[in-house]
Amino acid sequence: MSEEIAVKNTPIQTSTKLWLDIILFLAFLVTMDPRSSGIAIHEWLSLAVFAVLMLHLLLSWDWIVSVSRRFLGKLGLQNRLNYILNWLLFIDGTLLIISGLMISRVAMPLIGIQLPEGFAWRRLHDMSANFGLIMLGLHTALHWNWIVNTFNRYLIQPVARLFTAKPKKDAAV
Amino acid sequence: MKTLGRILIILLVFAAFSALMIVGVNASGVSSSSFPGEGREFRPGADGQGFPPSGFQPGADGAGFRPERGGDHDGERGGGGVIGLLFGAIKNTLVIALLVVAVVLPKSITRKKRRNDALTSTTAE
Helix, strand or coil: CCCCCCCCCCHHHHHHHHHHHHHHHHHHHHHCCHHHHCHHHHHHHHHHHHHHHHHHHHHCHHHHHHHHHHCCCCCCHHHHHHHHHHHHHHHHHHHHHHHHHHCCCCHHHHCCCCCCCCHHHHHHHHHHHHHHHHHHHHHHHHCHHHHHHHHHHHHHHHHHHHHHCCCHHHHHC | CHHHHHHHHHHHHHHHHHHHHHHHHHHHCCCCCCCCCCCCCCCCCCCCCCCCCCCCCCCCCCHHHCCCCCCHHHCCCCCCHHHHHHHHHHHHHHHHHHHHHHHHHHHHHHHHHHHHHHHHHHHHC
């Protein structure tokens, strides 16, 4: 039998993670289209996404540590797949940010760093962005149950409760 | 303090991968331009033939020779606006949705089938 990882998060941690993920997803969609958003928004938003990603990793820290410890031992297939995929996503994200900084036209020149624009970095940036989209899709798919359950618990149910809750006067009668 | 340490670990791993990538790209020698012909300046023949093409009339300010940076030719500036952004977002969301369906649907079908098999076996007993 393979061992499953059960990491307990507090409701506040879980809802924070959900909101962070929603923000990350929306920001990712905007940054994926620099032609429409403009290069300045693309660059600054991408750097902000990096900071939010750090928070996302910090909130998943216990899971990362426990899977890292058990990776070579007994571990469920889903956790193992998830772990490998998350590392690939991290490496791809690193490549995306580094290649983005290398071809930056707004952020880096603003802090006084001028880099010669290399075609290879540009190609790597495009490739890692496309690869990142696929990886994000797989990451979402592997966490689909969590997304549906958390969405239901922290967004849909509270809103539904607002409409279905009886007014206090009726309850008193 | 614990959080700070964790942030430091993430940044260290990020820096290590970044360094590896920069070294890798520089070592492979492709960081410079690899467009065929890029980097070499176009020069007309010694007799001045070949450029500009006959009949070409640059503007009075000479701007006709070179497209301005930041225009449509620059690639990534203000192409589609809000509508373009919306279309791009829909397209990317569709790609993600397709991947989610491709992974989640077979999994849920298998789970349902297994549950039905278990149910039929218990009713048969």
